[in-house]
Amino acid sequence: MKNPGQNPGMLYRMTQQFKEAQLLFAGIELDVFSYLQEEAEAGVVAAQTGYDARNLALFLNSLAAIxxxxxxxxxxQNTPVAEAFLNRNSSFYLGEYLVFWNEMTSLHRVAEQVRMGPDAGTQQHNQGGRVYNFRELARLSATEIYTGRVQSFLQAIRGVFLPDSALRLLDLGGGSGMMAIECAAYFPQASGVIFEHPLVADIPEQFVKERGLADRLAVWRGDFTTDDIGTGYDLIIASGVLDFASADLPGMAARIARALKPHGYLYLVSHQVSADFLTPKESIVNWLSSHLDGLNLLQSRQSIDAALAAAGLTKMSQQAQAGVISGLVGELYHFA
Known part of the structure; x- marks a missing residue:
């Protein structure tokens, strides 16, 4: 048999990464990181948790190996990353979020989906709510968004608004509402609206009340693709929402433009998907299960750029979003 002339190492590395991910999720399920803020022997952790001492030692050793x-x-003991994001006692704990995101974008049914095709009801209505629990995503992303996305957003808008600006903002499909909340916290004269689906809206409503901003931030319930979103905004935040306007992307861009004041700004977060839908690979792979179910949730950056340009919005700046989710880009647009 001839040598194939190719190295199968890439395939082995993929299987290895899958096993390492399994270790990560097992560690989150077992909550071992919450017991290892300080150095401890496996036997001590076993006594605290009731886990089998021998197997726990082997498991912890594998977590150390990766x-x-x-x-x-x-x-x-936890590494700095594990201490910050996997210790349940940390204010930046992401264990629950990572488990949810993994399950939400799981490819465990991919072979079945390829064999059988998409669900007819989901495909007909292009309803992400049939597939995803966006309410739970909004709740859990309230922490994830502070790993870089909020910081990137504030950096961008500080360049166009003075700290004492009495700006009026709209967080369109705002999820947890943290973008609007942090904007209102930084700009004490700011006020505005968080617009969310009725099944999700109680999440940002709760966070707004907890932060004492109910007098400046209202939560509106509705479908932003069809319902009135208001007018007279100095700033509209659209984080991922244009991906859900596939039925009429140009129409959605025009609605955003009409809602802005002259010389207002749009802060857009998108996946920057290439026209051939090959990059960024994280977005292509993460949303594959939804596409196999018949949804159409991603728009190419070329399509988004064209729709916004046609609506009179001019791109001013572009910056990669720091944080958990790779591939997201924040862009600031000006409406003349």
């Missing part, structure tokens, strides 16, 4: 734990002799 750099989620540090090992010093027989003692284990």
């Amino acid at each position: 750099d989620l734990l540090k090992k010093n002799g027989e003692y284990f």
Whole structure:
């Protein structure tokens, strides 16, 4: 048999990454990171949790091998990343979010979906709500958004608004509402609206009340693709929402433009999907299950650019979004 002239190492690395991800999710399920803020032996953690001491030691050793734990002799401790995001006692705990995101975008049914085709009802209505629990995503993303997305957003808008600006804002499909909340916190004269689906709206409503901003931020319920979203905004935040306007992307862009004041701004977060739908790979893979179910949730950056340009919106700046989700880009547009 001849040598194929190719190295199968890439395939092995993929299987290895899958196993390492399994270790991560097992660690989250077992909540071992919450016991390892300080150095501890496996036997001590076993006594606290009731887990099998021998197998726990082997498991912790594997977590150390993939750099989620540090090992010093027989003692284990969280690495800085694990301490910040996997210890349930951390204010930046993302364990629950990571589990939810993994399940939401799981490809465990991909072979079945390819064999059987999309669900007829989902395909007919292009309804992401049939597939995804956006309410739970909004709740859990309230922490994830602080790993870089909020910071990137504030950096962009500080360049066009003075701190004492009495700006009026709209967070369109705002999810947790944290973009609008942090905008209102930074600009004490700001006020506006968080617009969300009725099944999701109680989540931003709760966060607005907790932050004491109910007098400046209203939560409106509705479908932003069809319902009145208001007018007279200095700033509209559209984070991922144009992906849900596939039925009429130019129409949605025009609605956003009409809602802005002259010389207002749009802050857009998109996946920057290429026209051939090959990049960024994270977005292509993460939303594959929804597409196989018959949805059409991603728009190419060329389509989005064309729709916004036709609506009179001019791109001013572009910046990669820091944070958990790779491939997101924040863009600031000006409406003349």
